[in-house]
């Protein structure tokens with residue numbers, strides 16, 4: 001049965017002329033009869049939620065599902081988890097199709113405004129900025145890469161006036177979250193066994209990923225566990241949030257359990273936090289469901305875990321934010337805080353394409369032509385469909401990196417495919433999700449479409465530039481105004497250029513030359529006035545075809561009282577309002593040096609403990 005549904009899903013995916021047909025959610029209906037005990041939904045008996053809960057958690061993403069679940073472990077408390085989207089489906093569990101999911105209702109589908117130094121060649125000159133929507137949040141549509149970041153990232157948080165957030169303080173929460181399935185890491189003191197989130201290597205391994213790992217020694221790099229202290233710099237296969245070749249979302253990891261005191265509302269869109277004007281106490285939320293406005297109360301706390309964009313948006317809609325901005329929209333200010341500032345992300349460049357002379361790459365065109373046999377291969381883990389698009393990472397130091405020791409500044413994301421390689425029947429879905437227009441794509445990559453290629457996406461780990469999120473209006477259903485301000489600090493661009501040049505050198509190693517790797521040299525449309533391969537040429541490429549990692553963070557910054565930009569304190573309590581916390585990726589004072597889901601799970605685990613220690617210690 002399982003196999004037939006997946007086969008049907010892949011078939012529909014290919015024949016569907018229009019990706020807006022939401023086949024994923026249709027397929028999901030059969031899968032929905034799963035284990036969440038209580039939810040307000042006609043299909044599940046339509047039990048009514050209560051009028052009042054001990055805790056209300058807004059958003060069921062990486063952090064929200066974690067917090068709700070951990071609080072529900074206190075049996076005398078009741079918890080309401082409100083989520084704007086619906087449930088994941090069977091088809092979303094295939095890691096290889098992550099990019100396709102950005103064209104479904106599982107994505108809030110935001111965009112930046114026009115950028116001065118970035119996304120200049122993309123559709124409408126803006127960067128598409130996805131964020132996940134549904135029970136699981138961005139873990140429904142993300143790329144499953146599990147990377148914790150550097151020891152120094154967390155030590156810096158603590159040094160900035162946030163006691164309890166040093167690496168040694170947060171390590172137990174990374175461990176608590178994890179069930180490591182990589183045999184050689186099971187005994188590592190830095191990994192967890194028995195936690196809710198399985199971490200494994202992708203089920204399928206390509207020949208090209210072996211070449212990447214072999215190339216490490218030729219450029220003086222170790223191969224090791226990037227999630228253990230002291231071995232961040234180096235190359236490795238990806239540790240991923242998958243098990244047996246299937247995506248594991250935060251909802252699967254944390255919510256599929258017999259928790260009678262945890263009530264879940266899907267398609268419940270929270271529009272406002274209710275705050276008593278006089279006492280400044282948060283006492284509930286307003287939300288819309290089925291076009292009806294409703295209200296639910298919280299006895300103890302309201303916890304906002306709506307993700308970096310929507311947590312900031314919800315605070316501002318509720319009067320918590322920069323006074324001048326709220327005034328301009330006629331919103332009464334409850335607490336004048338720098339909500340929405342400090343936006344951070346990992347910009348990157350994904351345009352490098354290396355051709356190889358064997359049929360060893362992930363070429364959707366070939367796979368989809370032989371669909372039936374491929375569908376069956378998924379089940380014995382011999383298919384590219386059971387792997388992640390990114391197969392390995394390398395953490396390297398550029399010449400601009402002045403940090404001593406194990407602190408890289410560029411991440412290589414290795415793919416045995418490329419934007420060009422997935423042309424043809426693959427639908428060029430990766431480049432579409434990045435907003436690369438047809439003209440730029442075809443004029444640059446014609447001749448190498450649907451060919452065997454590999455690529456390294458070069459990701460900046462510690463951006464100096466900062467962006468901003470603001471409300472477009474006081475209407476909660478309008479998309480926020482997002483200014484990423486990428487590359488406003490020139491060093492950000494220079495580091496990526498260096499990473500690109502280092503990647504080209506890497507392609508010349510014996511390991512890659514075994515496959516005759518050659519760089520595709522048609523200059524990028526828009527940068528043809530510059531000498532191919534020069535620094536100005538690469539700078540132009542990055543500014544033209546900027547690629548993002550969707551690691552939005554920092555808009556509800558954690559910091560001490562004296563930090564004028566802080567929104568929450570080290571207990572994650574919002575300044576100036578009682579009984580209100582933000583617990584999600586938005587609280588990061590500075591972005592971690594890696595992909596953000598692992599640290600967000602950690603924030604969820606630690607945040608839940610902070611809430612427990614407040615209320616369980618009260619007499």
Ligand SMILES: Cc1cc2nc3c(=O)[nH]c(=O)nc-3n(C[C@H](O)[C@H](O)[C@H](O)COP(=O)(O)OP(=O)(O)OC[C@H]3O[C@@H](n4cnc5c(N)ncnc54)[C@H](O)[C@@H]3O)c2cc1C
Pocket residue numbers: 058059060061062063064082083084085102130131132133134135136137138139141142143144145146147268269270271305306307308310311314549550551552584585586594595596597598600
């Ligand atoms: C396309 C994509 C690819 C990514 N790839 C990776 C990767 O490979 N590795 C990695 O480490 N990280 C990756 N990330 C980032 C990672 O998934 C996020 O950092 C992480 O999920 C953030 O967790 P969160 O809890 O802060 O927010 P989310 O997981 O985004 O959850 C927020 C939830 O709140 C809900 N919500 C928002 N507003 C409201 C409202 N008003 N009312 C009710 N509910 C609301 C949303 O619908 C959502 O479910 C990726 C992200 C995206 C979008």
